Amino acid sequence: xxxxxxKDEVEEILSRYPVKRSALLPLLNLxxxxxxxxxEPAMRDIAxxxxxxxxxxxxxxxxxxxxxxxxxxxxxxxVCKSLMCALVRSDDVVTWISKKLNIVPGQTTADNNFTLSVxxxxxxxGTGPMMQVNDDYYEQLTEEKVVRxxxxxARDGNCHxxxxxxxxxxxxxxxx
Amino acid sequence: xxxxxxxxxxxxxxxGYSGSxxxxxxxxxxxxxxxxxxxxxxxxxxxxxKKSSLRGRGGAGFxxxxxxxxxxxxxxxxxxxxxxxxxxxxxxxxxxxxxxxxPHQMLEGMAITCFAIGAETSYVYIRGEFRxxxxxxxxxxQEAKAAGYLGENVLGTGRTINIFVHAGAGAYICGExxxxxxxxxxxxxxxxxxxxxxxxxxxxxxxxxxxxxxxMANIPHIMNKGGEWFAGxxxxxxxxxxxxxxxxxxxxxxxxxxxxxxxxxxxxIYDVGGGMRSDKPLKAFIPGGASAPFLTPEHLDxxxxxxxxxxxxxxxGSGGVTVMEEGTSMVWAALRLMEFFYHESCGKCxxxxxxxxxxTQILQxxxxxxxxxxxxxxxxxxxxxxxxxxxxxxxxxxxxPIQSTLKYFRHEYEELIREAEAxxxxxxxxxxxxx
Numbered sequence: 001x002x003x004x005x006x007k008d009e010v011e012e013i014l015s016r017y018p019v020k021r022s023a024l025l026p027l028l029n030l031x032x033x034x035x036x037x038x039x040e041p042a043m044r045d046i047a048x049x050x051x052x053x054x055x056x057x058x059x060x061x062x063x064x065x066x067x068x069x070x071x072x073x074x075x076x077x078x079v080c081k082s083l084m085c086a087l088v089r090s091d092d093v094v095t096w097i098s099k100k101l102n103i104v105p106g107q108t109t110a111d112n113n114f115t116l117s118v119x120x121x122x123x124x125x126g127t128g129p130m131m132q133v134n135d136d137y138y139e140q141l142t143e144e145k146v147v148r149x150x151x152x153x154a155r156d157g158n159c160h161x162x163x164x165x166x167x168x169x170x171x172x173x174x175x176x
Numbered sequence: 177x178x179x180x181x182x183x184x185x186x187x188x189x190x191x192g193y194s195g196s197x198x199x200x201x202x203x204x205x206x207x208x209x210x211x212x213x214x215x216x217x218x219x220x221x222x223x224x225x226k227k228s229s230l231r232g233r234g235g236a237g238f239x240x241x242x243x244x245x246x247x248x249x250x251x252x253x254x255x256x257x258x259x260x261x262x263x264x265x266x267x268x269x270x271x272x273x274x275x276x277x278x279p280h281q282m283l284e285g286m287a288i289t290c291f292a293i294g295a296e297t298s299y300v301y302i303r304g305e306f307r308x309x310x311x312x313x314x315x316x317x318q319e320a321k322a323a324g325y326l327g328e329n330v331l332g333t334g335r336t337i338n339i340f341v342h343a344g345a346g347a348y349i350c351g352e353x354x355x356x357x358x359x360x361x362x363x364x365x366x367x368x369x370x371x372x373x374x375x376x377x378x379x380x381x382x383x384x385x386x387x388x389x390x391x392m393a394n395i396p397h398i399m400n401k402g403g404e405w406f407a408g409x410x411x412x413x414x415x416x417x418x419x420x421x422x423x424x425x426x427x428x429x430x431x432x433x434x435x436x437x438x439x440x441x442x443x444x445i446y447d448v449g450g451g452m453r454s455d456k457p458l459k460a461f462i463p464g465g466a467s468a469p470f471l472t473p474e475h476l477d478x479x480x481x482x483x484x485x486x487x488x489x490x491x492x493g494s495g496g497v498t499v500m501e502e503g504t505s506m507v508w509a510a511l512r513l514m515e516f517f518y519h520e521s522c523g524k525c526x527x528x529x530x531x532x533x534x535x536t537q538i539l540q541x542x543x544x545x546x547x548x549x550x551x552x553x554x555x556x557x558x559x560x561x562x563x564x565x566x567x568x569x570x571x572x573x574x575x576x577p578i579q580s581t582l583k584y585f586r587h588e589y590e591e592l593i594r595e596a597e598a599x600x601x602x603x604x605x606x607x608x609x610x611x
Contacts, residue, residue, distance in 0.1 A: 016340040018254070018297075019380055024362030025345050029304070050362070063364040063522075066304045066346035082266045083466065083512040084424045084498050120348070120516050121266040121466075122305050125496065126422060126430035135307035165195070165276035165312065166269070167188065169431040 002031055003045050010049065020050045024060055028067060037068035065119070073108040073115035075153050078132045081118045084125035093129045094118060096146045113154055127168055136162035182434040183418050184393050188277040195312070197319040200280040206325050208399035212288050213333050221292040225395070227403030229416040234260055234351070234388030235465065235494040236569075237482045246375035247293045247383045256379040257290050257298035258360065258386045262344055262351040264303055265465035266516060267496025270420040270432050271389035275302070275309040278393075279316035285395035287326060287337050293385055296336045301356050304345040313341045348520035352568045353386040355522065366524040367568035390420060411438025415481030415492075423449045425499035426456070435480075442476040445499055456501040460584070464493025466513050467573030469580035470506070490580070506585040507592060510577045511539040517574035525566040531558055532574055539578070547593035555582065 003010050013026045024046065031042040038061055047057045061067045068076075079093050094105060097116055101109050108115040124130045127139035131146075138149055138161055145161060152159035187193050187203045200206070212221055226241030247255060259282065263271040274282060290298050302310050317339050321327040328336045342360060349355045350365040357379050359365035378384020394417060398406050407416045415437040421444060424430045428450030435448060441463065445451065452458055460470045463480070469490040471478070478488045485492040500509060518532040535558055541547055559575035582589065 016342075019361065021362035022342075022360060025304075025359065026343065029343055029345065060362065060364055064304075064345035064347050081512075082516050083509055084267050084496075086512050087425045087498070087500060087504065087509075120519050121264060123263050123269045123272050123303065125267050125269050125424035125498070126432065127269075128424070132305060137308070163308075165308065166273045167277055168273075169429055 002034060002042050003027070003049055006030060006034075014049075021052060021056075024050060024052070024057065025064070028057075028061060032067060035071075036074075037071050073112050075114050075133050076117065077114055078117045078119045078122070079105075080120070080122045080124065080128065080130055080132075082121040082125075084121070085128035085130060088128045090129035092143070093131060093141050093146060096143045097150070100147055100150055114150070127163075133159075133162075139163050180418070180435050183397050184274065184278075184281070184390065184420060185432070185434045187281065188273075193277075195276070195278050195280070195316075197280060197316070197323060200278065204400070205280055205396075206284055206320075206323075208396035209284050209287050209291075209325060210331060212291055212399055213331055213335070218292045218294060221288065221399070224403040225292070225398060228398045228406035229403075229413060230391065230394055230398060230406060231415070231482065232388055233390035233394070233419065233495070235265065235467070237492065240387065240391055243375065243387070244289070244293050244385055246373070247385060248376060249294070251383050254297065254380075254382055255293055255295040256382055256384040257286060257293060257295045258353075258356060258379060258384060259286055259298065259300045259389060259392055260351060260353065260356060260386050261300050261302040261306070261309070261389045262356060263306075263389070263494075264348045264351050265467060265494040265496060266513070267422060267424055267462060267465045267498045268494040269422050269424075270495065272306060272309055273432050274389050274393050274420075275306070276312050279313050280320065281396060282389050282392045283313075283316055283320055283326070283339060285392035286339055287320075287330070288395050288399060289385065289387065289392065290337045291335070293383075295385070297338050297340070299340050299342045299360060299379075301342050301344060301350070301360055303350075304343045306343075310341050310343050317341065347522070348516075349522040349568075349570065352570065355568070356386060357384065364522070366522045367570075369567050410436040411479060411481040411484075414483055419480070419495055421480065422494075422496045423499070424496065425461070426453050426458075426501040426504070427451065427499050428453050438479045438481045438484075440477050440479055441471075441497070444480060444497065445476070449499075452499070452501055454501065456503055458499060459502045459504055460500045460506060460509075460581075462496070462498040462577075463488075463490050465496035466516060467491070467569070467576055468493045469576040470509075470584065471580075472584050490576075505543075506581040506588050507539065507543050510581045511536070511543050513577040514539050514574065517570070521570065521574070525571070527562045527565045528571050528574065531562040531571075534558055535562075535574070535578060542589060542592050542596075545592055545596045545599065547589075547596045549593065549597065551593060552582065552586070552589055 013023050027046045043057045047054045105118045129141045130139040149159045222244045230240045231237040344350050347365045350359045352367050354368035355365040374384045410416045418434050420434045433448050482492050514536050518536040521528050521532045523529045563572045563575045
């Protein structure tokens with residue numbers, strides 16, 4: 001079982017709350033980090049640990065957009081399309097990615113490496129256009145930068161262009 | 177550009193400041209917590225915050241000290257503090273910087289708040305996408321615990337103050353305080369009907385205070401320098417202190433700027449933010465995040481305080497200022513925001529759930545030049561039937577962009593509908609189908 005593998009972490013999460021059900025989102029996050037999506041066996045596991053019925057878990061999972069109910073690619077490219085990013089041409093970012101990877105939003109590449117999604121505001125409006133790839137933010141995107149990020153990720157599984165702790169504008173007044 | 181004395185961003189503006197406990201202590205950090213625990217009673221802390229006139233920085237602008245004062249003092253069971261770090265109002269990105277660059281500042285504010293309201297346990301509800309922020313905060317909590325600022329027996333006083341970081345999972349509505357509580361309880365994040373208010377029936381139906389990250393970050397400074405000092409900054413008597421405004425859109429220098437409240441938008445956009453990015457003039461701006469109705473160039477001299485922006489027909493909200501240049505279609509802008517609200521409506525109240533879908537569809541057809549005569553009246557009517565008829569403020573928020581663009585830029589809608597009418601195939605006879 002998934003949760004047995006993370007026994008200590010699960011115990012620690014449960015200890016934070018006086019009511020077990022509060023641990024639901026943290027445990028779902030844990031399950032998704034491990035498997036890449038929230039599987040039915042994981043949901044049943046979690047239900048058992050929290051003394052909930054499986055439907056109680058499922059009804060909660062479906063409310064939150066970050067939970068994937070199906071497996072997705074190794075890297076989840078999420079491009080912000082809300083107004084603030086759209087003003088600085090976030091729609092172009094989607095086009096650049098589509099052109100490079102030959103997929104449209106909602107699709108995964110044949111090698112299972114990339115899934116492309118278009119999402120709502122990720123709280124990075126001053127540094128748009130931007131995208132989130134798994135845990136990391138990539139900001140102030142240009143076509144060149146997007147291509148480099150995708151190449152680096154495909155080759156090394158990592159890319160140093162990701163954002164560090166947010167500071168914008170920098171004290172020197174220059175962009176980072 | 178003129179320089180303004182910053183309070184919240186001051187530490188992180190120093191070169192090399194890492195946000196570690198060591199750096200924070202060197203900058204005078206945790207002195208306020210020491211002072212409060214040693215010399216003050218909880219009531220005195222609340223009084224001092226009331227004196228400061230600090231108002232919530234999340235969006236609603238409710239006076240923080242008054243909110244704390246609502247917590248029943250004689251309540252026998254546990255009380256809770258929740259720090260709202262679900263920053264997801266489009267146009268707003270200040271809390272992210274506060275958490276990632278100077279996490280101890282808000283943690284100290286939370287510890288002082290816990291003392292003031294008598295809470296032993298508090299949670300930071302951080303939006304799920306902020307993985308970096310959550311990691312930084314978790315590390316900061318461990319540092320503070322090891323140094324005796326958090327945990328059991330804080331600074332030797334025998335008092336327990338625990339802070340836990342709780343990540344959400346991608347739902348805008350969880351920034352609404354009662355939806356946040358529902359989500360923290362492991363349920364669908366749907367707002368609760370008020371009353372009862374969280375002050376008496378909050379997390380697990382216990383007395384609870386929910387405060388924004390920036391609000392929390394202000395507390396240590398108010399404790400150090402006094403409520404009167406804070407009340408003298410900005411635009412007294414009602415909009416005191418500085419505020420971190422987030423500038424985005426078609427400007428030269430987008431980003432977070434901490435300025436005294438009450439600065440005119442013109443100065444903020446043109447002096448602080450470096451003005452428009454091209455030679456196209458400003459066409460419209462959003463003064464306080466996606467929920468705030470649009471304003472136009474004639475409002476540029478409005479002061480950035482709660483009352484002045486409300487008088488101008490919008491709201492200061494979360495402090496997200498988005499600027500749009502000439503040439504930006506206002507119908508398109510309203511549609512983009514409406515798509516956001518349609519996606520994020522939690523589905524609890526019928527007017528919002530169904531209305532957001534209808535509004536989106538009507539805007540889409542107008543934008544795609546398929547609009548019909550009467551569509552604008554339909555939009556007006558729908559908006560009136562949503563605002564004020566929902567449990568939370570989402571209803572008012574979603575109609576703001578449409579109502580304001582209809583008010584100031586109605587001709588753009590009419591133009592698109594006229595084009596649609598002109599290009600629509602006109603059939604003279606109604607076809608009769610016979611078998």
